[in-house]
Amino acid sequence: xxxxxxxxxxxxxxxxxxxxxxxxxxxxxxxxxxxxxxxxxxxxxxxxxxxxxxxxxxxxxxxxxxxxxxxxxxxxxxxxxxxxxxxxxxxxxxxxxxxxxxxxxxxxxxxxxxxxxxxxxxxxxxxxxxxxxxxxxxxxxxxxxxxxxxxxxxxxxxxxxxxxxxxxxxxxxxxxxxxxxxxxxxxxxxxxxxxxxxxxxxxxxxxxxxxxxxxxxxxxxxxxxxxxxxxxxxxxxxxxxxxxxxxxxxxxxxxxxxxxxxxxxxxxxxxxxxxxxxxxxxxxxx
Numbered sequence: 001x002x003x004x005x006x007x008x009x010x011x012x013x014x015x016x017x018x019x020x021x022x023x024x025x026x027x028x029x030x031x032x033x034x035x036x037x038x039x040x041x042x043x044x045x046x047x048x049x050x051x052x053x054x055x056x057x058x059x060x061x062x063x064x065x066x067x068x069x070x071x072x073x074x075x076x077x078x079x080x081x082x083x084x085x086x087x088x089x090x091x092x093x094x095x096x097x098x099x100x101x102x103x104x105x106x107x108x109x110x111x112x113x114x115x116x117x118x119x120x121x122x123x124x125x126x127x128x129x130x131x132x133x134x135x136x137x138x139x140x141x142x143x144x145x146x147x148x149x150x151x152x153x154x155x156x157x158x159x160x161x162x163x164x165x166x167x168x169x170x171x172x173x174x175x176x177x178x179x180x181x182x183x184x185x186x187x188x189x190x191x192x193x194x195x196x197x198x199x200x201x202x203x204x205x206x207x208x209x210x211x212x213x214x215x216x217x218x219x220x221x222x223x224x225x226x227x228x229x230x231x232x233x234x235x236x237x238x239x240x241x242x243x244x245x246x247x248x249x250x251x252x253x254x255x256x257x258x259x260x261x262x263x264x265x266x267x268x269x270x271x272x273x274x275x276x277x278x279x280x281x282x283x284x285x286x
Contacts, residue, residue, distance in 0.1 A: 076158040079151045081167045083140060088113070090128055090136040090151065094158060099134025104154040107225040111136055112152035112243070114232055117145055119181060120265050123278060125232070144170030148238045162241045182236050182263050182282050190279045195219060195272060197279045204285045206261045212244070214252040214268055214279075221252065224271035228252055236263040258285040 077100050082089045090113070092100040103110045115124040128136035149165045188199040198215040212231065221228050229252045233242040244256045258264060266281040 075160050075163065077153070077155060077160045079165060081149050081151075081165055083142065083167060083169045086140050088115075088126070088128065088138050088140045088142075088149075090138075092134045092136075092151075092153070099132075100155060100158065101133045102156040102158070104156055106152070106154045107227060107230075107245070109225065110153070113138065114150040114152065114241075114243075115142065115147055116234065116238060117147055118238075120234065120236075120238060122147075123232075123267050123280065125230075125267075125269065125278075140169075142169045145172045150241050152243055162243070164238055164241070182265060184263060184284045185282045188281055188283070190281065192277050192279055193275075195277055197268065197270070199266070199268070199279075199281050201283065204258070204283055206258050206285050208257065210256055210258060212254040212256065212266070212268075214254075214270075216252060216270065219270075219272055222271045222274070223249075224269065224276055228270075229254075230269045231256075232267045232269075233258075233264055235260075236265070240264075261285050 076095055078093050078095070080091045090111070092103075094100055106112070109127045110130060111128055113124075113126040113128055115126065116122060122142075124142070126138045126140075128138035131137050146166070146168055149167060150162050151165065152162055153160060188201070190197055196217050198217075200213045200215065202209075202211045204210060214229070224230065228246050228249060231242075231244040231254050233244065233256065234240065240259055242256055242258075244254045247253050247255055252268075252270065263282065263284050266283060268279045268281070269276055270279070271277075
């Protein structure tokens with residue numbers, strides 16, 4: 001009897017111990033699986049957050065680029081002008097001092113040089129020839145005085161905006177007054193070398209599209225520098241420069257915008273019988 005009881009107790013102990021071992025092993029595996037699942041989930045969350053962060057940063061950068069936090073840049077081409085021996089010498093260099101050699105042909109020329117005197121009475125549209133990499137030269141008939149030049153070029157890789165470049169020819173006496181002496185034309189009709197041209201404009205308002213239509217009185221205009229005509233506009237202080245081309249190949253109709261109110265001088269260039277004639281007009285923009 002005692003032997004049977006002892007065997008039953010021993011069996012119970014073995015069963016309880018086995019169950020305890022099994023439960024412990026199951027909990028460990030379950031915990032490992034839970035931890036592994038937790039780690040995987042956490043990894044996915046971290047990856048999602050990382051992607052979201054990267055996407056937000058990228059989108060933010062794209063938004064900044066789209067909205068243009070940097071609205072303007074300095075010219076990447078530096079232009080100098082010197083006069084000597086009845087010639088004008090131009091040098092074009094990048095910010096590192098290297099000659100600029102990647103100019104595009106723009107209206108049949110690599111470089112258009114507009115020169116005006118301090119009173120905006122003299123006007124010259126010149127086309128210097130390249131004599132060396134980044135160097136240009138043109139014959140000058142400028143009299144002694146103070147001038148401003150506007151170098152109109154297009155580079156394939158460098159940013160450039162036309163800006164006034166002051167220079168002096170000879171040793172002119174100090175002027176008593178500079179700009180501010182332009183008188184607005186009461187009638188926009190000019191006769192030059194027996195050729196008459198009238199200017200008709202839409203409302204002259206700043207920062208709005210303005211159409212400039214020239215009546216050449218049935219004169220036969222010839223293509224000049226790849227267009228039926230050219231129009232250059234400067235404000236009274238010769239700081240704002242506009243070079244306007246016609247809307248089509250046949251009609252002397254131009255469209256532009258004046259950047260601010262004030263007095264502007266307009267030079268219209270047309271070619272007839274192989275000769276280019278310049279017609280000046282002075283207008284006021286409201």
